[in-house]
Amino acid sequence: MTRELNLTDIQGNVTRAYGRYSFPFARYFFFHIEDPAAGRAFVDEVRKKVTTAARWGEDLPRPDCTTNIAFTFMGLWMLELPVRTLQGMPDVFAEGMKARAFVLGDRDQTQTQKEAEEEDWDAKWDPLWQDNREAGSGGKNDVHLWVSLNAQLAEPFGMNPHPELEERTKWLMGLCDDKGVRLLARNGPKGDQPYQDASAVFDDLDGAVVPTPKEHFGFTDGIGNPVFEGQYPKEAEKVAVIGRGKRMGKGWEPLATGEFILGHPDESQELPPTSMPPEFMHNGTFFAYRKLHENVGSFNEVLEEEAEAYAATMGVGKEQARETLMASMCGRWSDGVPMALVPTYDEWIKFGQERRFRGEGVEPLEGYKNQLTYIASPEASDFRFADDMAGLKCPGGAHLRRVNTRDYMDPLNAFGVDQKTGTQPANKNAATALNKRRRILRRGLPYGGPAWEEKTDKTEQGVIMIIMGTSLFRQFEFVQQQWIQYGLDFHQGNNTCPLLGNHDHHKRHTIPADPSTGKPTYVMSKLKTFVECRGGDYFFVPSMTALRMIAMGIVDPT
Amino acid sequence: MADLDTGHIFLTTLAPIKQGVPPDNSAASYEQKVRIALARLPTAQQSPATEDSKFNSPFARNLRNHFCRMFVLNDVVYNGRDGSGALVNTVKGVNTINPLHVDELKNPYLVFCADVDAITEDHEKLPTDLSPSRQKAVRSAYARELWDTMGEELADLYGNCVGFDDVKTADDFATYLNRCHVETTMPYHDYYLKLPQFHILPFKPLLAAVLIPLAVGLLSLLLWLFGMSTLPLVGWPSLATGLIALVLTVVAFVFSVNFAIKNGEKPLAPGKYDDLPSVLKALYIQQKFADFVVDTQGKPDADLHNAFGDFLAQHAPADVTGPRQKAGVISSAKPENIHQKA
Numbered sequence: 001m002t003r004e005l006n007l008t009d010i011q012g013n014v015t016r017a018y019g020r021y022s023f024p025f026a027r028y029f030f031f032h033i034e035d036p037a038a039g040r041a042f043v044d045e046v047r048k049k050v051t052t053a054a055r056w057g058e059d060l061p062r063p064d065c066t067t068n069i070a071f072t073f074m075g076l077w078m079l080e081l082p083v084r085t086l087q088g089m090p091d092v093f094a095e096g097m098k099a100r101a102f103v104l105g106d107r108d109q110t111q112t113q114k115e116a117e118e119e120d121w122d123a124k125w126d127p128l129w130q131d132n133r134e135a136g137s138g139g140k141n142d143v144h145l146w147v148s149l150n151a152q153l154a155e156p157f158g159m160n161p162h163p164e165l166e167e168r169t170k171w172l173m174g175l176c177d178d179k180g181v182r183l184l185a186r187n188g189p190k191g192d193q194p195y196q197d198a199s200a201v202f203d204d205l206d207g208a209v210v211p212t213p214k215e216h217f218g219f220t221d222g223i224g225n226p227v228f229e230g231q232y233p234k235e236a237e238k239v240a241v242i243g244r245g246k247r248m249g250k251g252w253e254p255l256a257t258g259e260f261i262l263g264h265p266d267e268s269q270e271l272p273p274t275s276m277p278p279e280f281m282h283n284g285t286f287f288a289y290r291k292l293h294e295n296v297g298s299f300n301e302v303l304e305e306e307a308e309a310y311a312a313t314m315g316v317g318k319e320q321a322r323e324t325l326m327a328s329m330c331g332r333w334s335d336g337v338p339m340a341l342v343p344t345y346d347e348w349i350k351f352g353q354e355r356r357f358r359g360e361g362v363e364p365l366e367g368y369k370n371q372l373t374y375i376a377s378p379e380a381s382d383f384r385f386a387d388d389m390a391g392l393k394c395p396g397g398a399h400l401r402r403v404n405t406r407d408y409m410d411p412l413n414a415f416g417v418d419q420k421t422g423t424q425p426a427n428k429n430a431a432t433a434l435n436k437r438r439r440i441l442r443r444g445l446p447y448g449g450p451a452w453e454e455k456t457d458k459t460e461q462g463v464i465m466i467i468m469g470t471s472l473f474r475q476f477e478f479v480q481q482q483w484i485q486y487g488l489d490f491h492q493g494n495n496t497c498p499l500l501g502n503h504d505h506h507k508r509h510t511i512p513a514d515p516s517t518g519k520p521t522y523v524m525s526k527l528k529t530f531v532e533c534r535g536g537d538y539f540f541v542p543s544m545t546a547l548r549m550i551a552m553g554i555v556d557p558t
Numbered sequence: 559m560a561d562l563d564t565g566h567i568f569l570t571t572l573a574p575i576k577q578g579v580p581p582d583n584s585a586a587s588y589e590q591k592v593r594i595a596l597a598r599l600p601t602a603q604q605s606p607a608t609e610d611s612k613f614n615s616p617f618a619r620n621l622r623n624h625f626c627r628m629f630v631l632n633d634v635v636y637n638g639r640d641g642s643g644a645l646v647n648t649v650k651g652v653n654t655i656n657p658l659h660v661d662e663l664k665n666p667y668l669v670f671c672a673d674v675d676a677i678t679e680d681h682e683k684l685p686t687d688l689s690p691s692r693q694k695a696v697r698s699a700y701a702r703e704l705w706d707t708m709g710e711e712l713a714d715l716y717g718n719c720v721g722f723d724d725v726k727t728a729d730d731f732a733t734y735l736n737r738c739h740v741e742t743t744m745p746y747h748d749y750y751l752k753l754p755q756f757h758i759l760p761f762k763p764l765l766a767a768v769l770i771p772l773a774v775g776l777l778s779l780l781l782w783l784f785g786m787s788t789l790p791l792v793g794w795p796s797l798a799t800g801l802i803a804l805v806l807t808v809v810a811f812v813f814s815v816n817f818a819i820k821n822g823e824k825p826l827a828p829g830k831y832d833d834l835p836s837v838l839k840a841l842y843i844q845q846k847f848a849d850f851v852v853d854t855q856g857k858p859d860a861d862l863h864n865a866f867g868d869f870l871a872q873h874a875p876a877d878v879t880g881p882r883q884k885a886g887v888i889s890s891a892k893p894e895n896i897h898q899k900a
Contacts, residue, residue: 110606110609309856508852
C-alpha cells in the first residue's frame with residue numbers, strides 16, 4: 001500500500017530535516033541571475049552536487065556536507081522558463097512572501113498597505129530581503145536562487161563544522177561573478193554577510209560542548225514533523241508514523257505523499273495542481289524561507305513579570321511559575337515533554353527524574369542523551385487533543401495546539417468539564433480530517449550564539465524556518481494566518497499564538513485551570529511580539545529531473 | 559418553506575433590471591448603473607481600510623439583518639452542451655455537430671439575499687414557526703425598515719429595475735420586494751451554543767408501514783397464483799387481500815415520502831441568543847469581560863466581589879438594548895463604537 005518514491009529524483013531536504021540527522025550547521029546562499037545562459041550553467045554545476053533523498057546506508061554513506069537548491073518565481077523567469085509553464089505556478093508563489101505580509105501578519109494588520117509603506121514596515125528586515133522584490137527597483141537585487149549547505153560536526157564535543165563545508169562554500173562562491181550569477185552578499189542585519197549562517201544552539205554540559213535540540217528561548221524544537229507515504233522504509237514507517245501521521249479511524253497512518261511532494265495524490269485524493277509539462281513539477285515541492293528573529297530579552301522580561309504574578313495568584317514558587325508558563329505557551333515543557341501527556345509541574349519533575357533527563361546522579365551529558373532518545377521516540381509525539389477540549393492539560397491557545405491541531409477540530413467532539421473531578425469527554429473516535437490538509441514539514445535550523453552567551457532583543461539570534469508543502473497557500477499561509485495570527489478555531493477570539501504571534505494589539509494567552517484543583521484560570525496579558533520576521537521568500541524545490549531540464553533549457557510545456 | 563429557519567428569515571429576492579440605456583442619453587446602461595450604485599455603497603467599518611471611514615454600510619442602520627448580499631446576476635451560467643452518451647445519440651439519431659439551444663435570462667437581475675431576524679418589531683422574541691402570511695409580514699416589516707433607514711440608497715439601486723417607478727413609500731417598497739421574492743432552498747445557520755432538538759425522521763416505522771403491506775400483498779398474490787383462493791388461518795380471499803394490500807403499500811409510500819418532505823421542511827427552533835441585538839451585546843460583553851478578568855486577576859475576594867458588582871452595573875449583561883457594540887463595526891474598543899442605552 002505504501003508508495004514507492006523515486007528517492008534519487010527528490011531533493012534530500014524534502015524527506016529529511018538535516019538538523020535531526022546529525023547536521024548541526026547550515027549556510028544559506030542567495031543568488032541573482034544577471035544572464036539566463038550563465039544561470040543555466042550555474043544550475044548545471046550545482047545540480048551535480050545536490051543531495052537527493054536516496055537512503056543512506058552501506059552503499060551510500062552519509063555525506064559530510066549536503067547541498068540543495070531552490071528557485072523563486074523571478075528566478076524561474078530569469079532562467080527563461082516558458083510563459084506557459086510560469087503562468088501555471090501558484091499565484092502566491094508568483095507574488096512572493098513580501099507581497100503576502102498582510103496575510104501573514106508580518107506587518108501590522110490594522111494598517112492599510114499605504115500606512116504600512118509610509119512607516120517602512122520592513123525596515124527591520126535584513127537588507128538582502130528589503131531589496132528583494134522592492135517596488136520600483138526593476139528587480140535588480142531580486143533573490144532568484146537559494147542554495148543550502150548542511151554540514152556534520154568536524155569532531156564530537158566541538159563546535160566546528162566539517163571542513164567540507166568551507167570547501168564547498170569556496171566552490172559555490174567561485175561559480176559566481178557579477179555578469180552571470182551574482183552572490184547577494186547582503187545577509188545579516190547590517191547586510192555584510194555573504195550567506196546566512198545557521199547552527200544548532202550549542203551548550204556546554206560540564207565541559208562537553210554539544211549541539212542541543214533547543215531554540216534560543218529555551219524550548220526543545222522540531223519534534224513532531226509529519227510523516228508521509230514513501231518517506232520511510234516500510235518497517236521504519238510503522239514507528240515513525242505514531243503521533244506524526246493522521247488518524248482516520250484506523251490508528252496512525254502516514255499522510256498522503258501529495259501533501260508534500262507534487263505529482264502524487266494528496267489528502268483530498270487529487271493531484272496537487274502543477275504547471276505544464278507535468279514532469280517539470282513532479283517530485284518537486286515548495287517552501288517558505290523565513291528568517292525569524294527571536295527577541296530573547298523581551299521574552300525573558302515578560303516571562304519574569306508574568307511568573308511573579310502567576311506565582312502570587314496560584315500560590316506556587318517562582319521556578320514552578322516560570323516553567324509552567326513557558327510550557328503553557330508552547331504546549332511542551334522546555335525539555336520537549338508534551339503537556340497533553342504530563343500536564344502538571346510536579347508530574348513533569350517526576351517524569352524527568354524517572355527518565356533520567358536530570359536529577360540526582362544523572363550526569364548532564366547522560367541526561368542530554370536520554371532527552372534526545374526520548375524526543376526521537378514515538379512516545380513524545382503520541383498524544384491527542386480531543387480528550388482535552390477545554391485545554392485543562394494543555395491550554396487551547398498553546399503554540400503546539402495551533403500548528404498541529406491533531407483531532408481537536410473534529411466537529412463531532414463533545415465539550416464539557418465535570419466541575420468536581422475535572423474529567424472531560426474522551427472523544428475516542430475523533431479524527432484528524434480537518435488537520436491533515438494543513439500539515440507542514442519544518443526544515444531549517446536556529447541561528448545565533450551558543451546557549452552560554454548573553455542574548456537580548458538586539459543580539460542576532462532566531463530560527464531559519466523552512467516550511468515545506470505542495471501548497472503554500474493551503475498549508476503554510478493558512479496555518480500562519482488562521483492559527484498563528486488568529487484564535488477563533490481554538491475559541492481564543494483574536495488572541496494570537498503566544499510564541500510566534502504578533503502581540504502589538506492582542507497580548508493575551510489564557511491558561512485554563514482544572515476546576516478540581518480549586519485554582520483560577522490565569523490570563524497572561526502582557527505578551528510582546530517575541531518572534532519577528534526578518535525576511536524571506538517563497539521557493540520551488542525542483543526534482544533532479546527538473547533541475548536537469550532547467551540546466552539544459554528544455555522545459556517544454558507543449 | 560425553507561425561508562424560515564431557526565427564527566430567521568433567509569430572504570432571497572430577484573428584481574429584473576431594465577434593459578438598455580436610460581432615455582436621458584446616459585452613457586451607461588441600467589445594468590451598469592446598478593453596478594455603479596452597488597460599488598458606491600460603503601462597506602462596514604470592519605477592515606483597516608474602512609475602520610475610520612466617515613460612512614458605515616447602510617445595512618448597519620437597522621437591527622434586523624445579520625448578513626446580506628446584493629449583486630447583479632447578468633445571466634445564467636452556461637455549462638456547455640448537455641452530456642449524452644455516444645450510443646444514445648446514435649440510437650436517437652442526434653447529430654452532435656448541430657448546436658443545442660442555449661438558455662439565457664431575458665434580462666439581468668439585481669439579487670438581494672439577507673439573513674434577517676423573523677420579527678416585525680425590534681426586540682421581539684424570535685419565533686420557531688410562522689404561517690406563510692406571518693412570514694410575508696416579517697418580510698414586509700424588514701422592507702419597510704430598510705426603506706426608512708436607507709431609502710435613498712435603495713432608490714439609487716432599484717431605480718434601474720423594472721416596476722420600481724411607482725414605489726414612493728415604505729409600504730410600496732414592501733409590496734415591490736415581495737413581488738421579487740423567491741423561496742430560499744438552503745438556509746444556513748451558525749449561532750447555536752447548544753444544538754436544538756432536530757426533527758429526526760422515524761425511518762424504521764415509515765419503512766415498516768411500506769414493507770409490511772407490500773409483503774402481505776406479494777405473499778397473498780403468490781398463494782393465489784398457486785391456487786389458494788383463501789388465505790390460511792384468517793380465511794380472507796387471497797386475490798382481494800393481495801390487491802388491497804398493494805394499494806395500501808402505494809398509499810403508505812406516498813404518505814411516507816410526503817411525511818419525510820414535510821418533516822424536513824419543519825423549521826428548527828431559534829438558538830437562545832440568536833437575535834442581532836443579543837449578538838451585538840454578546841460581542842460587547844465578551845470584550846469587556848476579558849478586560850475585567852485581566853484587570854482583577856489576583857485581587858482579594860472582597861475586591862473582586864465589589865469589582866464584579868461594578869461590572870454588572872456598568873455593562874448590564876442581561877440588557878440587550880445597551881450598552882452594546884454598534885452594528886457594522888469591528889470591536890467595542892473605541893467608545894464611539896458602543897451604543898449606550900437611550
